[in-house]
Amino acid sequence: MLSLVEENYLKTIYHLSDGGGQQVSTNAIADAIKTKPASVSDMIRKLDRKGVISYTKYQGVNVTSEGISAALKVIRKHRLWEVFLVQHLKFNWDEVHEVAEQLEHIKSPLLIERLDEFLGHPKVDPHGDPIPDSQGVIKARPQIKLGDLSPKSEGLIMAVNDSGSSFLQHLDKIGAYLGARILVVDKEEFDSSLRVKIDDGEILFISKEVASNILVEELTS
Amino acid sequence: MLSLVEENYLKTIYHLSDGGGQQVSTNAIADAIKTKPASVSDMIRKLDRKGVISYTKYQGVNVTSEGISAALKVIRKHRLWEVFLVQHLKFNWDEVHEVAEQLEHIKSPLLIERLDEFLGHPKVDPHGDPIPDSQGVIKARPQIKLGDLSPKSEGLIMAVNDSGSSFLQHLDKIGAYLGARILVVDKEEFDSSLRVKIDDGEILFISKEVASNILVEELTS
DNA sequence: TACTTAATTTAGACTAATCTAAAAAATAAT
DNA sequence: ATTATTTTTTAGATTAGTCTAAATTAAGTA
Structure with a gap:
């Protein structure tokens, strides 16, 4: 089980790695998360121990398949909440991000499946980004x-x-x-x-x- | 600004004090929050410094008017989310509590006002408990x-x-x-x-x- | 009132996450 | 290829929240 902070690191690393493809440097993570490289060093050692990334000193990190799956769960939640905020609570597309950043960490599989159903299984979020399904599969964009x-x-x-x-x-x-x-x-x-x-x-x-x-x-x- | 943990303490103390009326003992809080009395002692000193409760050693605590107002904000969020979960996501009344415990800490005044509007300004939650309005006023139960x-x-x-x-x-x-x-x-x-x-x-x-x-x-x- | 018990607080240690400053490794440049 | 620069890591300190064990205060009882 990942903490809220660990989830944020993993999600950021996943995005920086372009979906798990690229290697990601310590400084890039520190920049993205607005923290210091020293803090990132500590955290990526921990995430490596937890198996969601693989890390060798001075070499940057790669996201493991387990990490990809965990990151996609968070991204799925984030984007479903964005749809909810825009379609049902009249948020503008530029107002949703910070609230979705909080909502994405709510832990309840039932909640997210019910929300998905309530929203009619949307395929993209208000910015056009695809929403992974419950298995973590991203529908290839046509x-x-x-x-x-x-x-x-x-x-x-x-x-x-x-x-x-x-x-x-x-x-x-x-x-x-x-x-x-x-x-x-x-x-x-x-x-x-x-x-x-x-x-x-x-x-x-x-x-x-x-x-x-x-x-x-x-x-x- | 209160942390998530501080909010939980305050909400619990508010409930134990029966809406700010009674004095609350250290052990009662420890029981309710499932933590040790020593931890409670530390926390109530902090909450006293922050002005939401008043505390004198060995005498238990009282919730201040500021504390009541802060507690009611959390309770309002909790109960609105419960209504949402039951009315729109098909949760049973006995499944909502733990999820609402998480959702109540989401920080966004806009979110909660829009949610209230979306739900049609409900007066009570699925357990019949009253929902404070945006000013923290609880409609006297008829x-x-x-x-x-x-x-x-x-x-x-x-x-x-x-x-x-x-x-x-x-x-x-x-x-x-x-x-x-x-x-x-x-x-x-x-x-x-x-x-x-x-x-x-x-x-x-x-x-x-x-x-x-x-x-x-x-x-x- | 003196003694016992219960409630509460303090002292000191621990974990998670962060920071600054300094050391070490890798990369770039002359 | 040796120096200079950048990147990354380590060492040590800090804050929030928790715990155990010991000390203190309050309350109950003979």
Whole structure:
């Protein structure tokens, strides 16, 4: 059983490791948690002993499969509470985080399953982040080409098909980045070009070629 | 600002003091909180320094008006969460306590006001206990004479109109006490006597005179 | 009133989590 | 490759909350 503080460390490490993939440094954890590296050293030795991360001195840490499973439980709770706060208690999406930070540590499996049911088994939180199911499985987000998004619908930029620097520089120029919200204003029939807004900015033109190289996740508003 | 542990002490002391009225002994607190008297001694010195109780050595403690106000805030949160768990998450009334014990410590004034609104400003929790309003005011529980309770309905014995010892001895004899649950089985038309059950015990006869001197709070099942 | 018992407090130790300052290891730079 | 810099770890102290054992005060009883 992890303490509240240990849960926060684990969750942070999981996020920094990008879902368990990357190695994470002591300083990165200290930065993220707003604590001192010395405190992190102590804590990661403890988390290693508990089996949720693996740690060798001066080498940073990796999250174990047990750790991933534990982190996903916390993340599931956090995101379900966010849905509750926004959909039922009229919170704005920018007001939910700190409250969900507290609610995510409530210990009651029954509570969280009932809450999930009450909310209608939502798949994403108010920021569009996916909610792991009770088994800790994250439904792969369906990625489609920006060009296939229907007019008036919105998507999140998830990946690109062309990693060439000229293409990436172009994206940079128009203000597109991984995670940006993109709205398809309309579509030209004759050349399949798009008019889009990125993050509520100005209307931009995007060619068919560019549009087919941007992968988005459609937002179900 | 009180810590979670301090909040639990204060809430317990408030309850033991019967709403701030009685003095509370160190051992009573230790019993209620399942800790040792030595720990209680330490904690009550701290709570005294913080101004929520007043404490003189070997004399037990009293809750200050500041303490009452703080305790009522916690109790309000606890009871609102209980209503939520029962009315919206299908919890049984006997499953809610431990979860509400955790939820009551979530710090967010906005959250609790929105929850209150969402629940429709309930006046009592699933056990019939009153919910303090946002100002900490507890609506006086409506007391009616036992004789005015309609057959088949239940009440809690809240007070008596006759404090004479013979009357109190009679109550003692039939097993009635402050806080007892009393069910009116039926009522005789011709002499207004009642047949009642106290705490699911045997059926007892109660005269009109006795019934008019017992004040109950009707339980809205 | 003196003695016994019960309630309460103090003293000292322990765990969890944090910090500062200093030491050690790894990385970068000349 | 040797120095300089950054990162990380250790050592030792601190705070909150708890405990056991011993000391003190209050209360009960002969």
